[in-house]
Amino acid sequence: MLSSYLTMAAILFCLGLYGALTKRNAVIVLLSIELMLNAVNLNLVAFSKYGVVPSLSGQMFTLFSIAVAAAEAAVGIAVLIALYRARGTVNVDDYDEMRR
């Protein structure tokens, strides 16, 4: 039972990672990161229900992490909008300030 949840979470995480590393649109990248976070959340819930020592704290953690993810998404979108205003693009290839 546990392994199918974990496999599901791993697939979700890999999809998120793939999207975060390959997509050119910054909004999609942000969405992909949310996907990876949710894969982690799924793991936490799965362990809290079917793990060696089942406990409610895993689900509590998940609630916190969703809240933090919401805040992160809000901050991320705000940064993206500011970037779009400054640079006129949402293509991550053009965000190469770290090289200069």
Added chain:
Amino acid sequence: MDTTFSQIAWLIPVFPFVAFLLLLAFGRSSRTIGVALGSISSLASLALSLLVLIEHMTDGTKYYQYAFKWIDTGTVVFKAGFEVTNLTALMLVVVTTVSFLVNVYSAGYMKGDERISVFYGYVALFTFSMLGLVLSDNMLTLYIFWELVGVCSFLLVGFWFSKPEAKAAAKKAFIVTRIGDAGLLLGILLLYWYMPDHALDFVRIGNAFEGGSGVIAASVTTWIAILIFVGAVGKSGQFPLHVWLPDAMEGPTPISALIHAATMVAAGVFLVARTFDIFQASQTAMDIVAYIGGFTAIFAATIGVAQNDIKRILAFSTVSQLGYMMMGLGLNSMTGGIFHLFTHAFFKALLFLGAGSVIHAVHTQNIQEMGGLGSKMKITAWTFGIGALALSGIPPFSGFWSKDMILNIAYHEKPGLFVVGVVAAFFTAFYMSRLFFLVFMGKPKGEQHAHAHESPSSMTIPLIVLAVLAVVAGFVQTPWNDTLGNWLTDGAERENGGGGLVMVISAAIGLLGLYLGWLVFVKGMIPRDFVSARAPWLVRLLERKYYVDELYEWLIVRPLRALGGLLNAIDDYVVDGLVRAAGGAAVLLGRGGTRMQNGQLQTYGLITAFGLVILIAAVALRRFW
């Protein structure tokens, strides 16, 4: 026992050294400072040397030595110092006399040269080193000065370094003499190894070897003597290593007179005389010295007959005369060798300076292009003639007495070498008459020679002084009067008398050579192409100097160069290849690193993910070993 002047003999080399330092510092500022400093310093050295010599000629004063502790290694103490014996006193006077006259002469000869101050600086350095060599009281400092004179010779042969021949000649002179120097160094090391207390000073060397006292084994003695002689062979241009001396004539002519005729090349003879006790302890070594000397004498004299460059003829004559000196030493006569060194220094310096005067006037060195200069350059012609007669061994000029002495000893000791010496003397007289008649007699050839004129007095006065010396220097030792031998060897060598027959033969053979030259080149009774028409191969052989240079080129120079090329290729491709590979790998790594650092966050993320995968794989796989 008054040794006042001998005690300050160390000042003799100091004068030219100070001149050298001053010229090094201020030479660029003035063109005349060189002449002044060089002449004054060498005159001071000459004066002091004369005082030392006079002091040594008075009874009682035989010897002065001073040495200080130079290097103390704890087990061995090296001392350095100076020593004034009769032999060194004589050499001091010879060196300073020629040096002073050459300094004066160069004022005229080098007048137009823009590096005249550098020239005088080198000459002063050379004089310093040569005097240091003469005064040294041990083999170690002698070796240092020995190398210093070699360096000066190199610098002065290559003085006109814009000429490729001069550059090549300088390198050749340095490298060929280095071969001899290596032998000398080995000889010194052997001496150091076997001498009691590792002493290297001449006094204790003399004591250890005197009369074959058996302190050192006979075979070792022979090896030491031969190795020292190898050094002398290199420096004095004896047979296998003579090739550098004729090429060294690319240097300025005063240098040829000073270094390559009178002083430095005689250093080899001086060295053998200085370590004569070692040679006397080994008959084998003595025989080698005598036969090499004798062979060189006749070998170089025959080459001299077929050369056309005035300085090269004189150079081969120098080689030949140095062979005579070696032969004299090898026949167990220190007096003979040193006496010939003494007279030769004056008349050969005279001949070279005379040749320089001729070259100064006509701007060529080829005697076939000269002629009829006798009427235009009277002083040069007369003095040159005196030098030629002295060299040819015509009585009563100095060369006759010294050559006669060596021949006389050879006649009694080794008749074979006597014949060789007489034949060489004949060739010597013949090529000197050829040289003299072609240059000074006959008709002028070529337009520019028509206005050839006598050289300035700064050049002719040294010629006159040397001509006087070339006449009188021989009277210090004649068959009736063995002043020099008695004085030089402290009465050990008294070989006079019984030389009547030898004297007649030696004078006759000299006159015969001159007469033959006169017949061929003045009267024309024997056509000049008498030999070349009948035996062109012989003339060609002599012109090419018995193909010794070519032989060395094929046997030594080319194989060495090929080996050098091979080693160079290994260095270029193997050693440098490895170095380049290491460097290239670092560069590639760096380039990869820069490519990754492109500012794209996604790339960084990808690399981080890869790194994580590798880390996990490493941790996971660790359990398998």
